[in-house]
Amino acid sequence: MRTRSVGKSWRKLLGSQQAPAGLTLVTECPPLSQGGTEAIAQWLDRNPDTRMVVIDVFAKMRGQAPQGVSAYNEDDVPVGYAKRLADHDGIAVVLVHHVRKAGSDGFLTEVSGTNGIAGAADATLVLKRARGRAGRRTASCTSPAATSTKPNTPSASNPPPAPGTYWTAP
Template sequence: MTAHPAAPLSEHLRPVPSGPAEGVAPPVRPRTAWTADELMATEFPEPKWAVPGILAEGVNLLAGPPKVGKSWLSLGLGLAVAAGGKAFDSVPVEGGPVLYLALEDTPRRLQTRMGKLLGGQPAPKGLTLATACPPFPQGAEAVASWLERHPDARMVVIDVFAKMRGVSPPGASAYDADYAAVGHAKRLADHYGIAIVLVHHVRKAGSDDFLTEVSGTNGLAGAADATLVLKRARGQADGVLHVTGRDVDEAEYALAFQPASGAWQLLDGPALDHTIGDTRAVILRFVRDNPGARPKDIADSTGLEIGLARKTCARMADDCQLRRDVSGAYFAPGAEGQDTQA
């Protein structure tokens, strides 16, 4: 089929009128102040989830190093949410319209990626894709126009955020500029009660704290409602998704990438089980099921040589993958036990 020139985004996403149409009541402004007793007596709806437990309404900053698979992940999520399928091949999601701004891709590349991800299934009509959009603040009007036409929308993905962040305010510090850039998306997310995913990069230098790896100042993560960092992993997992936010519990999810389909799949169990070597994984699973185990217990039950079990347990304790108490017994991280050695 011959490709036809695409309509400009301004035509596809009609602008929102500056005021209410004739005969239409103006929108009710959300309340922003209460007395303490009024606030405690108010019943608020639960946050709306694009992906339960992982992506909630609000701004979600999804960061990762180049070529780690952020675009495959975000496009896969967009397809799953638009179709009402399963995110990560395992998490059921409520279906609804999704806007995916693929600002570094061509239509041909998007078609190829979707073909792999769909695996012969029909493409969902609820997914709108665009390869161009003006930067903020004009871009916010374009996104708002689409949201006005799709009041049941579930998610907006901006891939990548750098293409839409716009020009920094004159004289603003780097922190203030980053905070203001995310603020454009934040106002959209709050007004329409929708999850907005901003795909971003991480610094080249690694860190023990995944939040500090997000490229830019702390203003980006500070303005976002949630931050998700996709990192490469060792062991059985291809990646680990670190998640923290205001409405989401801090967690780590081990993921496997399927090259044939381009899909990221969620692996069962704690992420640590999939990101350590086979010997450590065997020991960790045994200790988790048998708190207070000693190297001899582990060796007798798993078939590991006693010297290897003793040496590996000690190294795992040094790496904070196990806890060792004063008597020499081992516990899984977070498990209750006796006082541990310093």
């Protein structure tokens, strides 16, 4: 994404508010398999208080798969690069990826690509908005935490969802 587009998006999101302290936007990075993993790791070394890295959009960071690699491994391997960064530094690495345009029975099959993407990730969150229907959105999540049987009790650190927001269980 061009720097000008990023600035325009942030101005639209923030309005007249200042960006959060500690927020860093990087608009250029090589693909994960071609030096991107190392570049992010070096940045994390210089910024040890980092808690999260967001890669938006994952398709531009995944790089080209070697010839002869299965479609599953073509998806699994680049997610593995991001997961190793997360595990090594104890941070969240969020990969923004697209869903299929065609609907499906289960939300995991809506993730564009093979099961290698969702299979390699610690958690998968699918956000959806029905086309032409403002207001109702759904978020479906799978992770070890999502299988908890404890009720999701709203609190100061866990406010109830906004009106018009619906969560669906996997």
